[in-house]
Amino acid sequence: DTGVSQNPRHKITKRGQNVTFRCDPISEHNRLYWYRQTLGQGPEFLTYFQNEAQLEKSRLLSDRFSAERPKGSFSTLEIQRTEQGDSAMYLCASSLYPGAGNQPQHFGDGTRLSIL
Amino acid sequence: AQSVAQPEDQVNVAEGNPLTVKCTYSVSGNPYLFWYVQYPNRGLQFLLKYITGDNLVKGSYGFEAEFNKSQTSFHLKKPSALVSDSALYFCAVRDVQAGTALIFGKGTTLSVSS
Numbered sequence: 608d609t610g611v612s613q614n615p616r617h618k619i620t621k622r623g624q625n626v627t628f629r630c631d632p633i634s635e636h637n638r639l640y641w642y643r644q645t646l647g648q649g650p651e652f653l654t655y656f657q658n659e660a661q662l663e664k665s666r667l668l669s670d671r672f673s674a675e676r677p678k679g680s681f682s683t684l685e686i687q688r689t690e691q692g693d694s695a696m697y698l699c700a701s702s703l704y705p706g707a708g709n710q711p712q713h714f715g716d717g718t719r720l721s722i723l
Numbered sequence: 724a725q726s727v728a729q730p731e732d733q734v735n736v737a738e739g740n741p742l743t744v745k746c747t748y749s750v751s752g753n754p755y756l757f758w759y760v761q762y763p764n765r766g767l768q769f770l771l772k773y774i775t776g777d778n779l780v781k782g783s784y785g786f787e788a789e790f791n792k793s794q795t796s797f798h799l800k801k802p803s804a805l806v807s808d809s810a811l812y813f814c815a816v817r818d819v820q821a822g823t824a825l826i827f828g829k830g831t832t833l834s835v836s837s
Contacts, residue, residue, distance in 0.1 A: 649827030
């Protein structure tokens with residue numbers, strides 16, 4: 608049983624560069640979520656997909672951020688023109704909806720982004 | 724607005740003693756409540772959830788949590804702590820009427836000494 612997979616695990620880049628992260632959810636899960644976690648804080652919701660449709664976006668998701676899930680399987684999160692404040696752990700989660708009961712979200716190990 | 728409060732940044736307990744990690748929440752509708760654990764440089768691992776029914780919920784690794792609607796609390800408990808339980812614990816809430824996003828607390832670091 609493979610869990611949620613995120614790549615890369617770490618990304619170091621210079622301010623102003625673009626970065627892209629990938630998330631492969633648990634295979635049968637139709638919902639996929641992106642969260643951001645900064646040091647000393649809990650994860651904060653960014654956006655989620657049901658299959659290929661992006662159904663909800665947080666106000667945290669500025670216009671420099673874009674997420675896609677083109678075939679309803681893996682997802683990518685791109686940050687354009689990175690800023691110091693983008694340094695964080697980016698977490699992906701997936702769940703099965705509706706499933707039996709209220710299915711929990713299962714998280715990947717995250718991509719840690721460091722902006723120089 | 725939805726929110727979760729974990730009033731203790733750190734909880735220290737000796738191995739073999741009972742532990743409690745506190746969580747209170749605020750939602751406008753009915754809550755779904757969750758506990759997750761995070762080890763260094765890892766993602767979050769699901770421990771347990773409360774959706775409806777029995778107020779005492781049992782989860783993974785011997786953890787349990789008690790839902791108290793009048794006190795809007797969902798404290799995490801374990802009868803006998805292990806050193807390996809040392810980690811960062813997050814409480815999360817989802818307002819059934821407000822969407823699917825989880826709202827997390829800031830986390831509580833549990834330290835179990837031998």
